Amino acid sequence: MSVRELVVLGTASQVPTRHRNHNGYLLRWDGEGILFDPGEGTQRQMLRAGVAAHDLNRICVTHFHGDHSLGLAGVIQRINLDRVPHDITAHYPKSGQRFFDRLRYSTAYRETVDIRQAPVSRDGVLATAPGYTLEARKLSHPVESYGYRIVEPDGRRMLPERLAAHGIKGPDVGRIQREGSLRGVSLDDVSEVRRGQRFAFVMDTRLCDGVHALAEGCDMLVIESTFLEEDTALAVEHGHLTAGQAARAAQDAGVRHLVLTHFSQRYSDPDEFERQARAAGFEGELTVAHDLLRVPVPKRR
Numbered sequence: 001m002s003v004r005e006l007v008v009l010g011t012a013s014q015v016p017t018r019h020r021n022h023n024g025y026l027l028r029w030d031g032e033g034i035l036f037d038p039g040e041g042t043q044r045q046m047l048r049a050g051v052a053a054h055d056l057n058r059i060c061v062t063h064f065h066g067d068h069s070l071g072l073a074g075v076i077q078r079i080n081l082d083r084v085p086h087d088i089t090a091h092y093p094k095s096g097q098r099f100f101d102r103l104r105y106s107t108a109y110r111e112t113v114d115i116r117q118a119p120v121s122r123d124g125v126l127a128t129a130p131g132y133t134l135e136a137r138k139l140s141h142p143v144e145s146y147g148y149r150i151v152e153p154d155g156r157r158m159l160p161e162r163l164a165a166h167g168i169k170g171p172d173v174g175r176i177q178r179e180g181s182l183r184g185v186s187l188d189d190v191s192e193v194r195r196g197q198r199f200a201f202v203m204d205t206r207l208c209d210g211v212h213a214l215a216e217g218c219d220m221l222v223i224e225s226t227f228l229e230e231d232t233a234l235a236v237e238h239g240h241l242t243a244g245q246a247a248r249a250a251q252d253a254g255v256r257h258l259v260l261t262h263f264s265q266r267y268s269d270p271d272e273f274e275r276q277a278r279a280a281g282f283e284g285e286l287t288v289a290h291d292l293l294r295v296p297v298p299k300r301r
Contacts, residue, residue, distance in 0.1 A: 002030040004197070004297035006222060006259065008289045009038075009045035013226050013240075014067050015265045021045050021291050022067045023262060025222060027199060029150060030131050032057040035075070036148065036201050036222075042071030043078050049292050053082040058127075058134070061092035062203040063145035064099040072103040080112045087114045091126055091136070093144045094119035120146050123210075137213045139205035141239040147203065147214045152196030162190040197300060203262060206239050207249065215253035219298045222289075223250070224262035229276055231266075247277035250284070256298050258282055261289040 009024030016022050022039025026049075033055040035042075046052070056079065061069050069092075079088060092100050097119060104115070120126060120136045126148075127134045135149040158173060166185045168176060176182040176190065200214040202223040215221050225247075226240040235242050241249075243260060250258045260273050267273075274288050287295055 003028050004030065006220065006295040006297070007049050007051060008259075008261065008291060008293040008295065009042055009049060009051070011261045011263060011289045011291055012039075012067065013224075013262050013264050014065070016041070016067075017265050019291065020263065020265075022071065023203070024071060025201065025261075026051050026055070027150070027201075028055070029199075032129065032131070034058045034060060034134075034150070036060050037062055037068040037203055038071035038075050039067045040070040043074040045291065046075075046078075049294075053079045053084050056084070056088055057086065059088065059090045059092075060134075060148045060201070061090070061096075061100075062139070062147060062201070063093060063141060063143050064096040065143065065204065068203060069099065069103060072100070073106045076104055076115060077107070077109045079115065080109055083112045087116055089116045089118050089127065091118050091120055091134070091148070093146055094121040095144045123213075135214075137210035138208075139202065139210045140208040141204045141206070145204055147205070147210055148201045149214045149218075150197075150199040152198070154196045155194040156187065156191045157194040158191045166190060195301060197297060199297060204239055205241065206236060207241065207245055211241075211249050212253060215249055215255055218250075218253065218255045219300075220257045220259065220295070221250050221253070221255045222259040222261060225260040225273055225277070226262050226264050228267060228272060231264075243273040243276040244280035247280040247282035247286075251280070251282045255282075255284055257285040257287070257295070259287045259289050259295060 007026040010021030012020035023037040024042040025036040027034045136146045139145040198218045200218045223246045225243040227235040227242045229244045
């Protein structure tokens with residue numbers, strides 16, 4: 001049975017708190033695990049969440065501020081210590097290659113796993129896997145930053161009433177799916193497009209074209225909301241979003257499930273992020289993330 005869920009490992013911004021670890025997010029997508037922005041302490045949070053190094057297939061870093069990348073050293077060494085039996089690919093801004101190298105080789109250890117480096121230097125498709133494509137879009141932050149988007153290919157949904165009307169049943173159902181037509185009946189006559197799922201991960205950024213492109217039509221959008229509306233000026237100055245800005249972008253993009261995260265330590269009431277997101281007009285499912293939360297990706301429409 002396929003599993004598609006977000007495992008939240010940390011939700012703090014620059015300064016961790018007693019209740020919020022630095023960033024870390026694992027997306028389980030069928031048989032693959034994609035780790036986003038492993039901040040300091042991610043290896044321990046993985047242990048607490050029941051996530052093993054063997055679960056990882058990709059690591060995606062949005063940018064090289066410490067709260068999004070200092071955990072790379074520990075995670076990479078754990079991958080090698082556990083002798084993960086498959087290759088792992090790491091994506092990160094190419095302009096931060098020196099930071100990736102320093103973190104990867106920050107201390108002595110024995111390399112046993114091939115970690116493939118696939119840095120990002122422009123918008124577009126980064127990889128194509130059997131169940132998804134991975135895309136990147138540039139964001140607006142004081143250092144180069146990219147957001148990531150997972151897109152499942154569209155499929156077909158067979159319609160039983162139409163199959164019955166055309167007398168197609170049993171092995172013939174599989175045949176028309178494979179061949180596209182059967183006895184003058186086309187696949188379009190007995191099925192409809194089943195839209196593939198979409199997931200986006202947007203961290204440190206101001207509002208920009210990249211935010212809107214990544215969010216468009218997403219079933220789940222994980223997005224930073226570092227500040228509340230009363231601190232909009234600070235958000236713009238430091239290259240971040242408010243809860244209201246994130247919510248309006250999600251509403252405009254038709255997002256089904258919005259996950260807010262990356263909260264400044266200055267705020268003590270997490271419920272205020274939800275109140276401001278709703279006040280900004282977001283009408284879909286809404287989660288204010290906390291550490292070790294598991295959030296299922298919404299089922300297909």
